Amino acid sequence: MRVAVVGGGAVGLTAAHDLATRGCEVTVFERGGYDPESTPGDGSSARAAGVLYDAYAEDIDAEIGGRALERFREFSGEDGFEFRECPYVIAVRDGNETAADAMAASVDRMRVHGREVSVVDPAELGDRFPLRTDDLLATAVADNAGWTDPAGYVAAMAKKAEREGVGFETGRSVGVHVDPPGVAVDDVVTKRFDAVLVAAGAHTKRVFAEVGISVPVKPYRVQALTGRRAYDGPMVYDATAGVYFRPHPTGVLAGDGTVPIEADPDEWKRDADDWFVDDIRTTLDDRAGYDLDVERAWAGLCVATPDGDPLLGELSEGIFVAAGWQGHGFMRAPATGETIAEQMLGETAGISPFDPTRFSGDEEFEIREGMALE
Ligand SMILES: Cc1cc2nc3c(=O)[nH]c(=O)nc-3n(C[C@H](O)[C@H](O)[C@H](O)COP(=O)(O)OP(=O)(O)OC[C@H]3O[C@@H](n4cnc5c(N)ncnc54)[C@H](O)[C@@H]3O)c2cc1C
Structure with a gap:
């Protein structure tokens, strides 16, 4: 064929x-x-x-996520590709009961599909990882996760x-x-x-x-950046701030900065917005006491249905x-x-x-x- x-x-x-x-x-x-x-x-x-994980609530998504991680691990070490094991933390801040309930319900469904995800007490999370947790209402950790370039x-x-x-x-x-x-x-x-x-x-x-x-x-812009100072913690999705971050060879990689407007796939702004960099700076400081020294900041397109x-x-x-x-x-x-x-x-x-x-x-x-x- x-x-x-x-x-x-x-x-x-x-x-x-x-x-x-x-x-x-x-x-x-x-x-x-x-x-x-x-x-x-x-x-x-x-x-x-x-950022790679299989922590999905829907059965088909969980299955696809699991299979993808299996293959990432299989390919790791070949042709210059490396998969780095690293847990993925989801954090909801105080005052966000609806999001905390939604997270707990999602975690239940992920577990039904055999995913290694648990709701953990924020204080316990703080003992396990170098993260600030005293302003958190609810947290969960997905252990089958990692990152790559x-x-x-x-x-x-x-x-x-x-x-x-x-x-x-x-x-x-x-x-x-x-x-x-x-x-x-x-x-x-x-x-x-x-x-x-x-x-x-x-x-x-x-x-x-x-x-x-x-x-x-519809394509839409999202943003990411890397920072120069070392970060040695887990991958984190600070759901209330709408920001994720992970370890990166230069220090840290952080992102989101979603602009939910249809973008022209040929004409769009490749550089990150200043508000995005400011948001990330604040979240990294709040959550990990991380002092951001931006190495590179960029935008790219995702596609919505x-x-x-x-x-x-x-x-x-x-x-x-x-x-x-x-x-x-x-x-x-x-x-x-x-x-x-x-x-x-x-x-x-x-x-x-x-x-x-x-x-x-x-x-x-x-x-x-x-x-x-x-
Ligand atoms: C900042 C940012 C962070 C992200 N973080 C994550 C993450 O952590 N985890 C995750 O899962 N996803 C993430 N995504 C989303 C992820 O990048 C995309 O979902 C994924 O890369 C899509 O892959 P693809 O092969 O479908 O598309 P693409 O990688 O976009 O590949 C499409 C290719 O088609 C080519 N092409 C287009 N039109 C034509 C044509 N007419 N003729 C010939 N070639 C053509 C393009 O040049 C392109 O190379 C992120 C995206 C961005 C922008």
């Missing part, structure tokens, strides 16, 4: 690799540059924070894919052709394929719009889509890439809550922050 993958981010490359290992002839089309030693793609994957994963997956015989066509934007499936450059169909996977991240809506298919996804679940599956005959991760696309990529590869080969029926045909395409919806406690 000849397969085209449009988009060489974490999801597209994982799918390309898994399709090739299952005997397909695969070509990845990536608009950005491609240098197996350093430059992976041009999209969100290389801008992600690399997302660009390292993409570079490693590109190398693995190349070794499996995947071809790369890079440096220009391509379009898709439907019926029969194909890939087009400047509206000219260059090649026919048996199946095309569009894993084009923030450009997914645009790629489909060019062939008259409407998919309900009407119901918060991704579009993963067959959209029309031979045309598949994998997009709309609501800020959780990197940590699930090893599993979602694998799932879509299996579905394209007819090995599985796919995941019905993620079926892209559940939408008509013209839904109107607000962008919801991916991490917020319900």
Whole structure:
């Protein structure tokens, strides 16, 4: 089977690799540059924070999260990729009873799905980790978690894919052709394929719009930064502040800064906003007594859907889509890439809550922050 993958981010490359290992002839089309030693793609994957966990309340999310962590660990140590074990703490501040109840209810559901997550007393958390906890109402710890450098994963997956015989066509934007499936450059169909996977991240809506298919996804800006001073604690999601942070080779990496407005996938502000840096400075000081000395601050795009679940599956005959991760696309990529590869080969029926045909395409919806406690 000849397969085209449009988009060489974490999801597209994982799918390309898994399709090739299952005997397909695969070509990845990536608009950005491609240098197996350093430059992976041009999209969100290389801008992600690399926070990885399987602490999800929904059964399918927990399963995908668990499978992704399994594969991250399997790949660790190969092709320059490293998975670092590190617990993930969720913290709710005093006065936020609704969020605390929502967190406790989520933890119950995570545990039903076999996730290693527990509600812990804030004082106990303070004994275990170098965090300030006297202003916290409720906390939970997920032990099956870790972090990595997302660009390292993409570079490693590109190398693995190349070794499996995947071809790369890079440096220009391509379009898709439907019926029969194909890939087009400047509206000219260059090649026919048996199946095309569009894993084009923030450009997914645009790629489909060019062939008259409407998919309900919206890109939006989120932000992250790194700091120079050492941080030796766990990964933390301070839910009340809406901020997460984790250890990083230079010191700390922190993020969120969601701007819930639809962004143009080509014209958006790549630098972080000043208010975001100020918020992070305050939260790091409040929660970890950390004095931020910014090394780098940046923005990137996440992609929202009407119901918060991704579009993963067959959209029309031979045309598949994998997009709309609501800020959780990197940590699930090893599993979602694998799932879509299996579905394209007819090995599985796919995941019905993620079926892209559940939408008509013209839904109107607000962008919801991916991490917020319900
Ligand atoms: C600041 C920030 C922090 C984040 N932190 C996390 C995190 O901690 N954990 C997590 O799970 N997720 C995180 N995310 C989200 C994560 O980055 C994305 O969900 C994930 O990387 C999506 O991967 P992808 O392969 O679907 O898309 P992308 O990585 O965006 O890949 C899509 C690729 O398609 C290419 N492309 C687009 N259009 C075309 C075209 N027409 N022709 C050819 N190529 C095309 C692009 O150049 C791009 O390389 C974060 C995102 C940001 C911005």
